[in-house]
Amino acid sequence: MPGRLYIKLILPLRLEWEPCYYIPLDEFGDAGKCACRVGDRIAVKFAGRKEIGVVSETDAVPDVAESKIQPVESIDTGLPPVSEEEIKLWRFIAEYYLCSVGEVYKAAYPRQKTASEKAGSKLRQRKEILEERTRLLWQGRIKKLKARLGAKDAELGKKHNDAVRARLQEQRAAISAELAKAEKILSQFDGELEMSSDYSKLLNHLPEGLNVSELAQGKPLVLNSGDRINYYIKAAAGVLRAGRNVLILVNETALTSKLQDSLLDAFGELLLVHHSKMTQTGRRRISADIRSGRPHIIIGTRSSIFLPFRELGLIIVDNEESPFYKQSDSAPRYNARDCAIELSLLHRCPVVLGSVSPSLETIYNLQCRKYTAIDTERPESMPFELIDMQAERRKNGVIGPLSRKLLHSIARAKGKIAVIRGFEKEDDLRKALSEFAPEKVCDILTIPQAARTGLEGYGLIAMCSADALFDPADFRSDERAFQYLERLRSSGAEVVLQTSQSAHQVFHLNACTPLLAERRQFGLPPYTRVVDIEVASAVAPEGLSRELRLAGFAVNAFGPVLRISLPRNKMLLDNKRQLAAKLAEYKKSHPRERFIINVDPA
Numbered sequence: 001m002p003g004r005l006y007i008k009l010i011l012p013l014r015l016e017w018e019p020c021y022y023i024p025l026d027e028f029g030d031a032g033k034c035a036c037r038v039g040d041r042i043a044v045k046f047a048g049r050k051e052i053g054v055v056s057e058t059d060a061v062p063d064v065a066e067s068k069i070q071p072v073e074s075i076d077t078g079l080p081p082v083s084e085e086e087i088k089l090w091r092f093i094a095e096y097y098l099c100s101v102g103e104v105y106k107a108a109y110p111r112q113k114t115a116s117e118k119a120g121s122k123l124r125q126r127k128e129i130l131e132e133r134t135r136l137l138w139q140g141r142i143k144k145l146k147a148r149l150g151a152k153d154a155e156l157g158k159k160h161n162d163a164v165r166a167r168l169q170e171q172r173a174a175i176s177a178e179l180a181k182a183e184k185i186l187s188q189f190d191g192e193l194e195m196s197s198d199y200s201k202l203l204n205h206l207p208e209g210l211n212v213s214e215l216a217q218g219k220p221l222v223l224n225s226g227d228r229i230n231y232y233i234k235a236a237a238g239v240l241r242a243g244r245n246v247l248i249l250v251n252e253t254a255l256t257s258k259l260q261d262s263l264l265d266a267f268g269e270l271l272l273v274h275h276s277k278m279t280q281t282g283r284r285r286i287s288a289d290i291r292s293g294r295p296h297i298i299i300g301t302r303s304s305i306f307l308p309f310r311e312l313g314l315i316i317v318d319n320e321e322s323p324f325y326k327q328s329d330s331a332p333r334y335n336a337r338d339c340a341i342e343l344s345l346l347h348r349c350p351v352v353l354g355s356v357s358p359s360l361e362t363i364y365n366l367q368c369r370k371y372t373a374i375d376t377e378r379p380e381s382m383p384f385e386l387i388d389m390q391a392e393r394r395k396n397g398v399i400g401p402l403s404r405k406l407l408h409s410i411a412r413a414k415g416k417i418a419v420i421r422g423f424e425k426e427d428d429l430r431k432a433l434s435e436f437a438p439e440k441v442c443d444i445l446t447i448p449q450a451a452r453t454g455l456e457g458y459g460l461i462a463m464c465s466a467d468a469l470f471d472p473a474d475f476r477s478d479e480r481a482f483q484y485l486e487r488l489r490s491s492g493a494e495v496v497l498q499t500s501q502s503a504h505q506v507f508h509l510n511a512c513t514p515l516l517a518e519r520r521q522f523g524l525p526p527y528t529r530v531v532d533i534e535v536a537s538a539v540a541p542e543g544l545s546r547e548l549r550l551a552g553f554a555v556n557a558f559g560p561v562l563r564i565s566l567p568r569n570k571m572l573l574d575n576k577r578q579l580a581a582k583l584a585e586y587k588k589s590h591p592r593e594r595f596i597i598n599v600d601p602a
Helices: 025-035 084-096 101-108 111-156 162-189 197-204 229-241 253-270 280-291 302-306 336-347 360-367 389-394 404-412 426-436 447-453 477-489 513-521 540-550 572-589
Strands: 004-010 020-024 041-046 049-057 221-224 245-249 271-274 297-300 312-318 351-355 384-388 416-421 442-446 458-463 494-499 528-535 554-558 561-567 595-599
Touching (some): 084 101, 297 302, 312 336, 384 389, 384 404, 404 458
Parallel strands (some): 271 297
Antiparallel strands (some): 004 049
């Protein structure tokens, strides 16, 4: 049998194994063996369809009969390789969130992105061909100019009258200037100019930064502050000066532009923005900028953790408590905040978790000394006024959906006014406001809209139905409500809340430590790990639930969703692996049944 190099590949498919292929060395020769490395992206066929796989192992030992192993289609796809850190991150996500590494690869490099990279590769090849032709033309031009310059020097070596000598010297100076210009242009094609003067100037004019070594403490750093931008600027400047990249994660696409505006004066063209609403071409250019080796600041949403970082020096997760860092729609159902912490370990760089009100998981990790708090001066939050709607109704102090107290606050307010609606209809609110305070212009926002807006610059924030913050079916509801109210209080505006649950503990907390005590009492995260299994079949939950209970797992059923609580102890990883094995076993014996696994549901 001709010589073969067996390799294993990660394919962008939901596979529980990594298929084996071979490179026929008689066709590719020793170059095939040398060219194929872990991380390379090569073309193969799987189930009759062409796929781009990532080499995960070379010189592999076939785990099936050699006659069943297919050859690769092409080892030269023109696509840049995947780094070792990227593959390690994929494997972490696959193991932690109980999915396949192929599903993570598909999320990191979806088909549209790969197609865009292929198109970019073709354009790059055409550009390289054109540049090579242009380079050869300039080399020929320089050769001719040098010959002309030599001829002029030879003529100047002869005897001439002053007028002729002056003319020859003028001609020689023109040829020399033209030669210098041509050589400068050629030097750009030969790669002699490593960094443009403009780019160097940007790095030289960065603001004063923190020492990178002071940040690298080996633990995630928690910045609990309403004013975090100044710290971000100093930390990022220090990392850029060291020649490394900075990743700043934000929880909403709309916040990327807002943060970019805040950092623009300090960093200018060093800022790159990455999110799902960008064109594929725009995202491909950002990947190319990262691979270029030049330091940048990348402001991005959760998918930015999959960018091809090589020199990552700092990760910042702003509003780390946000549920929007959790991918819930499709596999892999990862949390970008937790993946960012793993990413920082892979790149040996610090990670900063910024928030005005950190998540209970982060507070728990601070208490366990797994995280370190950054000492900053935290401005005192503004107190809010609480209006008891039940008492107001008894006193006939309500006009439509609004209390008279709230309307009086709006009438006397100075500056911009934000009205946040919960259960109310926008038309009803506008009618009540126009009748009582027609001269006031109010921005009426939903609860999610207010969270995305940021609410800076308002003189008054009025929340019509704060009860809408609570969901009795969600054990995270009180935590989310407290965090939301803390963001309102930190905006600097006067805050007025209407509620029919004025005795609710959340309205009277100065810190969320009591909520953490409740979680411990009832065995909820962060003291346990939760895995939700949503079963598509109406009958299947009972059968799967029975199988899991027999295997020793604690299962609670919520309709089609089975919730499994795993103790957060030294056996956690083993228990998750046993759960994954049990689910795989059940799937094998019930191939028609479908279920979705969601680790750490938001």
